[in-house]
Amino acid sequence: MTTLLLTHPACLEHDTGIGHPEQADRLRAINDALSGAAFNDLKREEAPRAELSQIERLHPKAYVEMVQAEIPAELHNWLDPDTVVSPGSWEAALRATGAVIRAVDQVAAGHTDNAFCAIRPPGHHAEPAKAMGFCLFNSVAVAALHARTAHGATRVAVVDFDVHHGNGTQAAFWTDKNLFFGSTHQMPLFPGTGALDETGTGNIFNAPLRPGDGGEDFRAAFQDRILPALDAFAPDFILVSAGFDAHLKDPLAQIRLLEPDFAWVTEKLLEAAAKHSGGKLVSTLEGGYDLDALASSTGVHVKTLMGAS
Secondary structure (H helix, E strand, C coil): CCCCECCCHHHHHHCCCCCCCCCCHHHHHHHCCCCHHHHHCCCEEEEECCHHHHHHHCHHHHHHHHHHHHCCCCEEEEECCCCCCCCCCCHHHHHHHHHHHHHHHHHHHHCCCEEEEECCCCCCCCEECCCEECCCHHHHHHHHHHHHHHCCCCEEEEEECCCCHHHHHHHHCCCCCCEEEEEECCCCCCCCCCCCCCCCCCCCCEEECCCCCEHHHHHHHHHHHHHHHHHHHHCEEEEEEEEECCCCCCCCCCCCEEEEHHHHHHHHHHHCCCCCCCCCCCEECCCCCCCHHHHHHHHHHHHHHHCCC
């Protein structure tokens, strides 16, 4: 048993244009970081395409058709002021969502202990019927529904430590008491959601951080709010929206995390998975926009996953 790494070259072909922070170089930096000798024991697979029927468990068919229709034959098209698509974006989005679904399948079947999906575009801002925040399809929420439908998971948790609140995942889970969403994120910051009093049906647990907060504040937010709620929920599958833009060096926010903080939170989530879900945990890339910090933070996250194997 080992840690599975899922990615696909098509994710590099989602072209967001010059100057956009969500660049293909992000994935290149991660690929370089995970090519070192320390990661020789990773099991590696190319991500399959998601089936439209799988995506449509969350996103209405009309929305999926709209996204496909907006893919340009050349250059770029904008779905909102932040979210751009290019000729390669449809294939990239199918592979990104397919990666997380495949990871769930492999972990649920016991073929690997856990998994990390190095994919783009990211997903956690995509609401059921709205693209936003660089995101087209909410891969992690689609995968949560897949875990339930295809593998009989009755209580599925998504924990999100991206510096931006995962409004799309929260919206997808809002009325379903058997889906858990826990998030640390900076407030105020895009997208403006994620307050403490946003609780859904008692299944949403936000732990906002203030600009300038560091590792001690981040760890306290997890220990005081997220982890006890996760323990009480007792999930039988855990998914992680792993954004690394809360790093000190990230240009889009003002949280001051360092690599040991990402290793720590990964360890805590692995402990929760070992206690409640037989170790079943799948992590997928969300944000992170300083290339060096993204590469090193992803490296410690994946190395920690491997240590649980």
